[in-house]
Amino acid sequence: MxxxxxxxxxxxxxxxxxxxxxxxxxxxxxxxxxxxxxxxxxxxxxxxxxxxxxxxxxxxLGMLSKLSVKDAEVVILRVGHLRDCEYELQQHRRLARTRGIGPDLQKKIFEGPDAEGLTDRQRALITATDEFVVTRGVSQQTWAVLSGHLTKPQLIEFCLLAAQYDGLAATITTLGVPLDFPD
Known part of the structure; x- marks a missing residue:
């Protein structure tokens, strides 16, 4: 839906x-x-x-968060893309721009971890998000790479953030939440 x-x-x-x-x-x-x-x-x-x-x-989304707002938006945009949740994408394309993730970087996030011009940290976040959403877990290899960029509290928060926005995308799609903006 x-x-x-x-x-x-x-x-x-x-x-x-x-x-x-x-x-x-x-x-x-x-x-x-x-x-x-x-x-x-x-x-x-x-x-x-x-x-x-x-x-x-x-x-x-940032209040007392251990992940930077920019890292959080990378994860949220990728989840919205993977789940084809236009509502989530519409909201977070706008929010991400205010958090330093412009249209060019957003395009790279949607392209995936092999996109040219991503930082190693962004690649690790996107790869881990892909695995988390698609397989419901993160491989040992990907976890090792992600652990090189995030602290223990940030790793925990990454999992909860990806799960929250994956579940939210499913809820939004299932309930048919209408878009807030005409574009």
């Missing part, structure tokens, strides 16, 4: 979200400069789960 197909759960408003989640969704929409933040307007309909998920997701 593509995000362009009809939503299985339509974005909710005040009644469906309740006052707190509605306010969070409105603030989120303002932050991304969109009329609404469809992901929040859908997930917010499970009121308590949304409130539990939000700080975890926020932490993985």
């Amino acid at each position: 593509s995000a362009i197909e009809p939503a299985r759960i339509s974005p909710g408003g005040f009644k469906e979200l309740g006052p707190l989640n509605w306010a969070i969704a409105k603030l989120g929409a303002r932050a991304i400069r969109a009329p609404r933040f469809s992901l929040f307007n859908v997930l917010g309909q499970h009121r308590l789960l949304f409130l539990a998920w939000l700080p975890y997701s926020g932490m993985l």
